[in-house]
Amino acid sequence: MKPxxxxxxxxxxxxxxxxxxxxxxxxxxxxxxxxxxxxxxxLDLIGQSSxxxxxxxxxxxxGRDADVLAFHRDVLDFRNALLVEQxxxxxxxxxxxxxxxxxxxxxxxxxxxxxxxxxxxAIAGKAVKxxxxxxxxxxxxxxxxxxxxxxxxxxxxxxxxxxxxFADELFAVDATVEELIVRGVAVDPRPLRAEWxxxxxxxxxxxxxxxxxxxxxxxxxxSGHHSEHLGHLLTEMQFLPRAYPRAVW
Amino acid sequence: xxAAARAESDEALKDRVLEILSHVPxxxxxxxxxxxxxxxxxxREDALVITPTYSGCPATIAIASAIRSALDCAxxxxxxxxxxxxxxxxxxxxxxEGREKLRAYGIAPPAHGAASxxxxxxQAACPRCGSPHTEEISRFGSTPCKSLNRCLxxxxxxxxxxxx
Numbered sequence: 001m002k003p004x005x006x007x008x009x010x011x012x013x014x015x016x017x018x019x020x021x022x023x024x025x026x027x028x029x030x031x032x033x034x035x036x037x038x039x040x041x042x043l044d045l046i047g048q049s050s051x052x053x054x055x056x057x058x059x060x061x062x063g064r065d066a067d068v069l070a071f072h073r074d075v076l077d078f079r080n081a082l083l084v085e086q087x088x089x090x091x092x093x094x095x096x097x098x099x100x101x102x103x104x105x106x107x108x109x110x111x112x113x114x115x116x117x118x119x120x121x122a123i124a125g126k127a128v129k130x131x132x133x134x135x136x137x138x139x140x141x142x143x144x145x146x147x148x149x150x151x152x153x154x155x156x157x158x159x160x161x162x163x164x165x166f167a168d169e170l171f172a173v174d175a176t177v178e179e180l181i182v183r184g185v186a187v188d189p190r191p192l193r194a195e196w197x198x199x200x201x202x203x204x205x206x207x208x209x210x211x212x213x214x215x216x217x218x219x220x221x222x223s224g225h226h227s228e229h230l231g232h233l234l235t236e237m238q239f240l241p242r243a244y245p246r247a248v249w
Numbered sequence: 250x251x252a253a254a255r256a257e258s259d260e261a262l263k264d265r266v267l268e269i270l271s272h273v274p275x276x277x278x279x280x281x282x283x284x285x286x287x288x289x290x291x292x293r294e295d296a297l298v299i300t301p302t303y304s305g306c307p308a309t310i311a312i313a314s315a316i317r318s319a320l321d322c323a324x325x326x327x328x329x330x331x332x333x334x335x336x337x338x339x340x341x342x343x344x345x346e347g348r349e350k351l352r353a354y355g356i357a358p359p360a361h362g363a364a365s366x367x368x369x370x371x372q373a374a375c376p377r378c379g380s381p382h383t384e385e386i387s388r389f390g391s392t393p394c395k396s397l398n399r400c401l402x403x404x405x406x407x408x409x410x411x412x413x
Contacts (some may be wrong), residue, residue: 019305033387033397047305051334122335126304129337131411132390165347 003176004059004117006079007093007186009069010222012052013080017072017230018101019045020237021088030091037137041098044130051123071241075231082221085230089159092152096159102135103199104170107192116184125136127243139203146207154207160212171196220234255329261293273319277392280354283312287342296329300338302413303393308337340413352376353381356395357383373402373409385409 017112022042029035053066064072088094109131110126145152171189173181180186201211220226241247271284283289283299291298301309313330320328340359343351348358357373358410372383380402387397388411395408 033389035392036387036397037389040393043305043393044303045305047301047303051304066336117337122333122337123304125335125337126301130304130393133411137388 002059003179003190004185005056006176007180008052008056008059008120010079010081012049012056012066012069012162013078014101014105015049017078017080017233018084018097019043019049020233021084022094022098024088025094025193034091038094039136041137044127044134048123048127048130048192051119051126052062055119055123069120071238072245075234077224077226078221078226078230078234080221080226080230081166081225083163084225085168085221085233086163087229088249089162092145092155093146093159093162095138096156096163098134099138099142099203100163100167101170102131102219103137104167104192104196106131106135107196108187108189111187111192114184115186119150120185137201142203142209143207148202148210157209160209164212165208165215165218169219169221172219172222174222211239259294265323266292266297266320266328268301269323270316270317273312273315276308276315278351278354278356280350280356281343281347283316285344285347285350287344287347288312288338290333295327296331298331298333300333300336302338306393308392311396329398338413340410343410351410355407356405357398359410359412373398373407375403375405376407378403383407 019042022038022045025038025042029038049070050066053069057064057066057069083097086093086097106128109124109128113121113128115121115124142156145156147153164205171193173188173190177186177188181188197211204211267284267289270289271282273283275281275283275286286302288299288302289297290300297320299313299316304407313332316330320326320330339395341362343358351358353376355376357376360371372381372385374381375383378400380400383398384401385396385398386406390397390408394410397406398409398410399406
């Protein structure tokens, strides 16, 4: 697979899977305002994803558009990071996942604006404006829950315990990305780690929480080695277009 | 001479298309047209260039199809609709007329030139009573482009177009 196709799939699948997860909160959130927020964040992510997947399909040149890539690929062909496929759990767990992801995504998109690939740069230029809102929303809820009641604090700590091992994968680089970094197309995520760590530490301090201890990282999503959760998510997400392949609105 | 005549006709076509599009409302905020919103970026003989507001704005598809029918009705079926992402849309492109229409509709318009500092906006003036004493209830509102606010003077809740 061409490196650009692979890279665009990774970016697109991150947004698609996380957006789908957030949409599951619609009608179930603790408050109406959170319901609106999570649905809006999910919508932004799915919108960004459709642009990345469109690019992947065009770069591939085999006639697959964003919908075909979203709905007619099997789990082993998905390239999202493991973090985004972790289950929603309770509200605290969802917030921790968003907190780790959005702070990373904001840093990534700021850099991707400078990509030599015009389309990647254009998508990032739009996305970064949206993602700053997501990061701020997640940061504020980390503080509210961490420095909130005994119960909310217990749950946010449990959420951090669950999600922390998936953070390293966001900053990993393999041969595919390495090649694109050299060409100025992809962002090298490694130098972003220090700023991400600082942001995470600052918000956790505000939330009176400790930065979790380093642990063995779980990874594999970028090469299609997923947890059980993703298959279940795709079953739900892909059912309609698979059952009725040519259905249109 | 020929070039001048041609330039004039391009200008006339542009005016005609913008006039047609000034009657195409935003499907979610029907008080403003797609021209007021600033999403029409260019009019060429063969193509109309538009840009989406938010990446995931669900109105994008409805807008494109409304524009398509308006062009078709005006005998401009040959004009394609082209979507560009860059430069990214900003609320600074909403016209002054559009801002006034939003306010009259009960939506506080975004401040001019504030897009770059979108996260540090000052509180909006209430679109109903004009009081500057308002508070933000939720940064995410009924559509991706709006936040939910409340006026502390008259007590009315209102939407605000987020700076973007």
